[in-house]
Amino acid sequence: MSMATPTWKPAKLDELGFVGRGKSRHRPRNAAILYGGSYPFFQTGDIKAANFYLTEFTQTYSEEGLAQSKLWKPGTLCITIAANIAESAILGIEGCFPDSVVGFVADPDKADVRFIKYYMEILKLQMQSVSRGTTQDNLSVDKLLSFDFFVPPLPVQRRIAGILSAYDELIENNQRRIRILEDMARSLYREWFVHFRYPGHESVPLVDSSLGQIPQGWEATTFGELYDTSSGGTPSRKRPDYFEGGTISWVKSQELLDGFILATDEYITDLGLKESSAKLFPVNTVLVALYGATIGMLGILACAATTNQACCAVLPKRDPFGREFAFLTLLANRERIIGLRLGAAQQNISQVLLRGFECIKPTDQLVQTFSEKTAPLFERILNLQRQTANLRRTRDLLLPRLLSGQVQLEDVTLP
Structure with missing residues (x-):
């Protein structure tokens, strides 16, 4: 099948289906009685975090909460119009969402909701641009409905959506497998080092320590006895030659998302590394965010990289205490460590605090x-993250070409 672009017609979103805002009156405001039930309540952050289908949520409504909201059906496209602007995901299950989210229900005779979701990716930057305000970014429904969606005949929409969603389904599958592997590693850590049910534990008595009872032969110590720490730095932004044409990965704290770091948003040059406080850390170094929005979040370097000063590198002093034990110890104790943070204006974790x-x-x-x-679990996670990155890269290259009618559909092979 080939696409003839003259057959693609402009249409507003409300000409392709039903458009309506979510409901969340929250009266009495934030009353506990509204929450904790069985009805998923999807918020803008959940939509931003979703890949394609929206199934993960951080809050639920009770019957009382549902009564002041609305339950939307699976297949509804959720579009954020406040906070995280123009993010979108398709409901995979029934759920509610607030008025900072617009719901689109496709007319089955006019639009494939998956095609509209992909077209949102093309329009996202434009929508974000018109939403910038002096006090708070906001994409009104009127602004949303002012955008043209160039849509081909329905069979072509379905074919395009089928090609792109094949990539997203593989991505979703990889992410599910990663979560299973992560749970396996975390569960083993808890079993051995929290509940003390490690191989041979039956014959080892518990003894008193400053951390409570621990197995005989173990020690209560500080993190700094097991690991050195080091932070990075930011080359001067006034020197373009520190960044332009750079090939050395430079990690920022917002890139720490509890997984492997395969690539970075920015790179620095050899000169930028030499003439700044940035340091080059080796593959498999565990990083922790000292402050900012991602405070306490972790990352593992999949390649040698530098970092900014908000990232702390964890460097083992003893051979057995490497990547896996460091990462899982910090993960298991994240809330305790964050609870010790310092600073009234900006809540920080310091290296001194971490080592102590x-x-x-x-x-x-x-x-x-x-x-x-x-x-082996960590290596499988790394391989799946690499596969996912390649799938995303290929999908993102295909998406604008498919949605502009530049390629013949019969020439596109599925992943």
């Missing part, structure tokens, strides 16, 4: 055994 954090030191042999068991 009390933790357990199991025997070297047990940590070595643990690393041998969990390292």
